[in-house]
Amino acid sequence: MTIRLALFALLAASAVLGHPHLEYHATPQVYKACIKPNDIALTFDDGPYIYLRNISDQFTVVGAKATFFMNGNNWGCIYAADRIASVQHAYAAGHMIGSHTWSHPDLTTFSAAQIQDQMFRMEEAFLRIIGVKPGFLRPPSGYYNKNVQELAAARGQSLALWDWDTGDADGNSTAQSEALYDVVANGKVKNAVILQHETELTTATTLVPYALKLFKSKGYNLVTLAECLGVEPYQATGKPQPQSTSWTCHGTPAPGKGCGGAIPCETGTPKSS
Numbered sequence: 001m002t003i004r005l006a007l008f009a010l011l012a013a014s015a016v017l018g019h020p021h022l023e024y025h026a027t028p029q030v031y032k033a034c035i036k037p038n039d040i041a042l043t044f045d046d047g048p049y050i051y052l053r054n055i056s057d058q059f060t061v062v063g064a065k066a067t068f069f070m071n072g073n074n075w076g077c078i079y080a081a082d083r084i085a086s087v088q089h090a091y092a093a094g095h096m097i098g099s100h101t102w103s104h105p106d107l108t109t110f111s112a113a114q115i116q117d118q119m120f121r122m123e124e125a126f127l128r129i130i131g132v133k134p135g136f137l138r139p140p141s142g143y144y145n146k147n148v149q150e151l152a153a154a155r156g157q158s159l160a161l162w163d164w165d166t167g168d169a170d171g172n173s174t175a176q177s178e179a180l181y182d183v184v185a186n187g188k189v190k191n192a193v194i195l196q197h198e199t200e201l202t203t204a205t206t207l208v209p210y211a212l213k214l215f216k217s218k219g220y221n222l223v224t225l226a227e228c229l230g231v232e233p234y235q236a237t238g239k240p241q242p243q244s245t246s247w248t249c250h251g252t253p254a255p256g257k258g259c260g261g262a263i264p265c266e267t268g269t270p271k272s273s
């Protein structure tokens, strides 16, 4: 172990002091780009939403893989019956599922307990719904600080950013987003992590078909983020849990909000079975 790594382990350990069941797992990684040449990871944030199944199926039909960074309580509740089913559908199709926090806050404005709560609730939801412990967290808007990085690492999660943004949820027209795909494809870039949003109708109906056709025609491999990095998408995989009345968004942080007050902060580790 190098001195730098040892120091980091110490910092990460001290960040979780007082929560003895959390263990230090790995050096915190922040990935902004693919590593393998010729790989493109198309990543979709802010779901699960009503277009998830359609986007998932469009990738499946052409033998491509997508990556979805999901919230628990943002554009609806992940525990709604149709959302549970579509998350299971996308996971079963081999697409990658990662955390995008519970309620989509700016994590850099949160306390350590509030940050952990945002991570805990997604870990719990994924263990329940698809039986996995996520290996990646995409911080909302890409905003993170040292605290976020260390707490993610302590929970075994790397941070997933991107190097190309379609702007599909930022007011870019579909033509502008398509122009961005063209820049990537025609510029013969080595590889790319591209940001889209699962919550935009035009992303599902226009951008996804456009991107799939374009990148396939240029000979790129459309793979998950984990695959283009050559790492595992999950810390652990297992069986989903039996559904119960505790699967609810009631009494959890509202969109953009954190725990505290009437909502206790969950800072531990969710039950894995």
Ligand SMILES: *[C@@H]1O[C@H](CO)[C@@H](O)[C@H](O)[C@H]1NC(C)=O
Residues within 6 Å of the ligand: 053, 054, 055, 057, 058, 061, 205
């Ligand atoms: C996705 O939805 C569009 C628009 O409703 C539809 O035309 C298309 O066939 C769907 N694709 C898949 C793979 O389900």
Ligand SMILES: *[C@@H]1O[C@H](CO)[C@@H](O)[C@H](O)[C@H]1NC(C)=O
Residues within 6 Å of the ligand: 165, 166, 167, 170, 172, 176, 177, 178, 179, 180
């Ligand atoms: C919007 O589209 C333009 C043109 O393709 C691109 O340069 C820009 O990065 C896109 N993203 C955002 C967030 O506006």
Ligand SMILES: [Zn+2]
Residues within 6 Å of the ligand: 045, 046, 100, 104, 140, 141
């Ligand atoms: Zn987002």
